[in-house]
Amino acid sequence: MTSPQPVLRLGALERGRRRAALAMLSPTLAGLVVFFVLPLLATILLSFTRYNLLSPPQWIGLRNYQYLFTQDPKVWTSAGNTLWFVVVLVPVRVLTAMGVAALLIRVRRGSGFWRTVFYLPALVPPVASVVAFVFLFTPGGGPVNTVLGALGLPQPLWFNDPQLAKPSLVLLGIWVMGDVMVIFLAALLDVPRELYEAAELDGAGPVAKTWYVTLPTIAPVIGFAAITGVIAALQYFTEAAVASTVASGKAGAGSSATDVLGYPDNALLTYAQWLYVRGFGSYQLGYASALAVLLFVVAAAAVTFTLRKVKAFSPEEAMS
Template structure:
């Protein structure tokens, strides 16, 4: 019964992982045979690559800011929806619908809305006498603009939180009320302990998604720079504006599939896998809900 799942795991995860590790020690262009070069790819990665650390810092920004903000906002909206008495189905559908929009379409729409010259957002701000910023064309605001997009499409996490909140036993809230607990104390001592596994799940999946952040940044760079296609990764659209949206996975894609440096791209992929595994192990070891009872 496990054979189909094990075959899929081996073909689509184990084999690509082992192949990536092997190719990371080679010079490989997808046409010629791999040439073993030892640790040269990793040496270049850590000491000579001109853009890898810029890309890593941009990706770290999304991990540090995008993931927790989405979780907090999704949890807050889920809490409000859990208390909704009238038209609860309508409001739940309304907040979930943005998550169904394809990522490319949502980014294109957001770049249009926040266009500094013709976008509705700046026009509304101008109506109130406020000079609108450049948004996706400003290196300081490009990532925060994508953060707003991330909040808008938080419906998938929100639904999970909503199910977890609705599953909290009501008798625990009643017991807390009898003990004189206020609203914040109920959240701290009743709600949060019951949804810790869901919180950790959202945190882990959010961090992994942020480490692999690609589509939104690539499309935003291409559209904001006036290019209709994202594939021109080695041109001016790369990380536009001024490298502020250059993520680690985007740089991996450029080195591997635009420059045909598959060996070096494999080294980048192995580093990304190691970082994600370290985050995962750290979180799981720190959370008591995932440890055996009584373990330290």
């Protein structure tokens, strides 16, 4: 008959390891609960109330959500603009960063200089970069329109045109894609050369090597860039708000910031801005909480959808 002592010792050792792991994770878990779980639960509860930050919340049930889906005049406009940034800005920024990284790894001389040139714009604060871009694309005498006029080309209104305001911000997003470019650069440099050599022996051309070697290998990086980009686009606020304020000519003119958000003609009014307006411009904190809950649900669904799409480029899927 075998002795149970070794089994008991292994069980005690496993419990000790679990306690040690839990002790080391406890600061992170405590921060997660305090700064994410509790605020999320509080936001969900406040979304069922009428709350103006000055008086106690009053329970009103689903009225905030009913108003959100049926009566809010600008929620769908702001949601449509935000969806536009998700669908257009994120793919353009990711593809541009990946393309620039692919070109930089082929540069033989001066590679460090060109990497620095493409990365430096990412270090510029968002407010400063937007102000600089609005100045460059000023309709009257901006440098860009001055050059276009000298060449005999049309001079668009850029940030003052509802049709071109969002594409102008896409140009800004491309200019500051250095942070994503650096990640792709590291991922492309980490692709084993043996895989390319094996693909060449099998007769694969540049397109086949990209599809069957490069993309499956850097799929986790593509997923990271896509997911973080989608989350940032769903919360798009600073760039659009500053562009609206500066382009309208009312920056520092004494007018309320909420009066010019979305200029021109609500073309740059994003969902996060509208949440801010209703929460801190009108002090409708209960309704703003309902907007925040909807944003959280959409962000979770978008991240799940993006993860599933990125898995299509995994090595297992590519080889099947």
